[in-house]
Amino acid sequence: MKKSYIYFFAFFLLTSCSSKEEEIYTPVPYNLEIPALFADKLIAPIIPADNLLTEEGVLLGKKLFFDKKLSGDNTKACSSCHNPKKSFTDQQQFSAGIQGEFGTRNAMPLFNLAWNFDERFAWDGKEFGLEQQALEPVSNPIEMHANWNLVVQKLQESTEYPTLFLRAFGTSKIDAKLVTKAIAQFERTLISGDSKFDKYLLGEISLTQEEENGFNVFMDEAKGDCFHCHGSNNNPLWTDNAFHNNGLDTTFQDLGFGAVTGDPNDNGKFKSPSIRNLAFTAPYMHDGRFATLDEVINHYSEGLQKSSTIDPLMKKVNEGGVHLSLQDKNDLKAFLLSLTDRKFINNPNFQE
Amino acid sequence: MKKQYCLLILILILVTRCNEEKECCVQPQFTITLNFTHHWNGLKITPQDFNELKFTNENGERLSIERLRYLVSNISLINGKNYHLIDVGENSGTSITIPELTDESYALSFRFGFSDEDNTDGTYQDLNSVSFSVPGMLGGGYHFMQFDGKYIDNNNEASGFNYHMIKAVDRTDPNNLKFEDTSFEVNLGTIEVASNPEIEIKMNLAEWFKNPNTWNLNELNSILMPNFEAQKMMRENGDSVFSLGVVN
Numbered sequence: 221m222k223k224s225y226i227y228f229f230a231f232f233l234l235t236s237c238s239s240k241e242e243e244i245y246t247p248v249p250y251n252l253e254i255p256a257l258f259a260d261k262l263i264a265p266i267i268p269a270d271n272l273l274t275e276e277g278v279l280l281g282k283k284l285f286f287d288k289k290l291s292g293d294n295t296k297a298c299s300s301c302h303n304p305k306k307s308f309t310d311q312q313q314f315s316a317g318i319q320g321e322f323g324t325r326n327a328m329p330l331f332n333l334a335w336n337f338d339e340r341f342a343w344d345g346k347e348f349g350l351e352q353q354a355l356e357p358v359s360n361p362i363e364m365h366a367n368w369n370l371v372v373q374k375l376q377e378s379t380e381y382p383t384l385f386l387r388a389f390g391t392s393k394i395d396a397k398l399v400t401k402a403i404a405q406f407e408r409t410l411i412s413g414d415s416k417f418d419k420y421l422l423g424e425i426s427l428t429q430e431e432e433n434g435f436n437v438f439m440d441e442a443k444g445d446c447f448h449c450h451g452s453n454n455n456p457l458w459t460d461n462a463f464h465n466n467g468l469d470t471t472f473q474d475l476g477f478g479a480v481t482g483d484p485n486d487n488g489k490f491k492s493p494s495i496r497n498l499a500f501t502a503p504y505m506h507d508g509r510f511a512t513l514d515e516v517i518n519h520y521s522e523g524l525q526k527s528s529t530i531d532p533l534m535k536k537v538n539e540g541g542v543h544l545s546l547q548d549k550n551d552l553k554a555f556l557l558s559l560t561d562r563k564f565i566n567n568p569n570f571q572e
Numbered sequence: 573m574k575k576q577y578c579l580l581i582l583i584l585i586l587v588t589r590c591n592e593e594k595e596c597c598v599q600p601q602f603t604i605t606l607n608f609t610h611h612w613n614g615l616k617i618t619p620q621d622f623n624e625l626k627f628t629n630e631n632g633e634r635l636s637i638e639r640l641r642y643l644v645s646n647i648s649l650i651n652g653k654n655y656h657l658i659d660v661g662e663n664s665g666t667s668i669t670i671p672e673l674t675d676e677s678y679a680l681s682f683r684f685g686f687s688d689e690d691n692t693d694g695t696y697q698d699l700n701s702v703s704f705s706v707p708g709m710l711g712g713g714y715h716f717m718q719f720d721g722k723y724i725d726n727n728n729e730a731s732g733f734n735y736h737m738i739k740a741v742d743r744t745d746p747n748n749l750k751f752e753d754t755s756f757e758v759n760l761g762t763i764e765v766a767s768n769p770e771i772e773i774k775m776n777l778a779e780w781f782k783n784p785n786t787w788n789l790n791e792l793n794s795i796l797m798p799n800f801e802a803q804k805m806m807r808e809n810g811d812s813v814f815s816l817g818v819v820n
Binding site for chain 1: 622623638639693694698700701702708709718720721722727729730732736794795797798
């Protein structure tokens with residue numbers, strides 16, 4: 221009888237030890253390095269209270285982001301279409317899924333996502349929140365085409381992941397929700413704010429005459445009038461993260477935001493992308509129709525197409541646009557390229 | 573024994589007086605709610621009315637509203653942060669609650685836009701974050717209003733308009749910009765707040781196109797931010813835009 225007490229006591233000790241191990245480890249809060257201009261000009265980034273950034277969570281998210289186990293046949297990772305060297309896009313018009321199938325949208329670059337204050341992600345805003353967004357490509361049949369249960373099983377059976385999840389989230393039991401939480405944590409650390417133009421705004425360097433004039437074209441309501449949708453020196457995101465019809469088509473094959481809201485007034489609207497890092501993110505537009513920045517500028521200058529939902533901010537639509545001079549076009553391009561952040565694409569924290 | 577009774581009575585008197593004193597000094601506090609509503613000559617406008625060419629301005633042009641954001645500041649009852657961006661399409665900022673008012677009546681007023689003193693470039697993070705600032709070449713600061721839509725032009729085609737109001741700037745001499753403050757104060761009279769009222773402040777959008785300047789959208793439809801004269805006309809038309817609505 222006495223012996224059974226001893227066994228019971230030993231069992232109790234063991235159980236309490238193992239459960240305590242899961243409870244005791246406290247992940248280290250991650251210190252998000254916010255660029256000075258962002259801290260000065262913008263409201264705080266969106267970090268969900270139920271998914272605060274931790275060193276362990278970010279590290280785990282990074283590992284998952286680059287791990288091909290997240291695809292159905294272990295051939296593609298998130299990074300296959302979101303390559304850090306290309307500002308987290310892939311320079312393809314459309315990206316091939318694991319079976320070689322192509323979608324109809326250009327892979328969006330990924331940076332400064334924590335400052336998307338409305339939290340609508342993707343070209344058409346269909347995903348609310350980064351965690352939710354990360355769910356979709358894994359199971360999408362023309363992308364990673366995996367079964368989430370099988371992905372979780374693969375991760376659970378690996379030698380590394382259960383411990384990493386334990387350290388990041390206090391449990392070694394993996395599920396899709398925790399996987400996307402970790403990926404979202406990593407994605408929120410992808411901050412780009414160190415371009416030549418940022419340095420200019422901080423008073424560290426000067427612009428060339430071309431870049432300076434290009435910035436003026438960008439900000440001039442009578443010329444580019446780009447600032448209403450694409451940010452400014454006071455909005456260093458260089459996007460409003462909102463949805464606009466920028467005059468690409470007279471009729472719509474792809475309804476964009478309209479298919480998400482169900483409101484025909486939103487047909488043909490797509491998210492304004494940031495104009496940071498354009499040097500790495502060709503081709504351009506939601507369907508990658510423009511191969512070069514010159515084509516993009518020509519579109520706004522003389523290629524606008526009229527439709528019922530075209531944004532009123534598109535000027536002189538009946539004439540195809542504002543007809544910038546060649547000099548202004550070249551200068552505008554020079555300014556746009558001054559928002560290139562090479563430190564971002566080479567940041568070792570973002571590489572595999 | 574007598575001594576003890578006396579002491580007890582003294583304490584009792586003191587305690588009661590203290591309580592009375594406390595009660596006499598607690599001032600009642602009131603809360604008011606300002607509700608900004610929008611109409612077109614009496615026809616109520618909600619976000620559901622956007623994107624339809626259903627309004628006709630004084631000049632006879634049919635038009636729609638696609639985006640309407642504007643700034644009010646210096647509300648007379650508020651201390652502390654005192655500017656508010658109202659985004660009608662997104663239905664945000666239209667209701668402002670002001671708690672802890674202690675007087676029973678107040679003169680209600682606010683400023684449309686920012687005074688020159690408050691209109692400092694890049695200062696307000698929340699306004700920067702929603703791209704409401706004005707280019708430095710126009711003096712910087714912030715939009716007072718961004719009112720975008722479409723109108724039927726003289727060729728019977730739908731064209732865009734951007735009725736954007738900012739501090740007026742005369743750029744005739746680019747090296748010597750001249751500014752004119754186009755923000756304006758709106759006085760809505762004295763209001764009683766004793767019953768925690770909800771106060772409606774009405775904006776009649778038709779007035780922006782009407783009084784005293786009949787607005788011709790075929791002539792003045794876009795690139796109005798650098799247009800000194802257009803900005804001054806907007807300012808003049810603004811005088812009759814706001815009125816006090818229902819007070820409950």
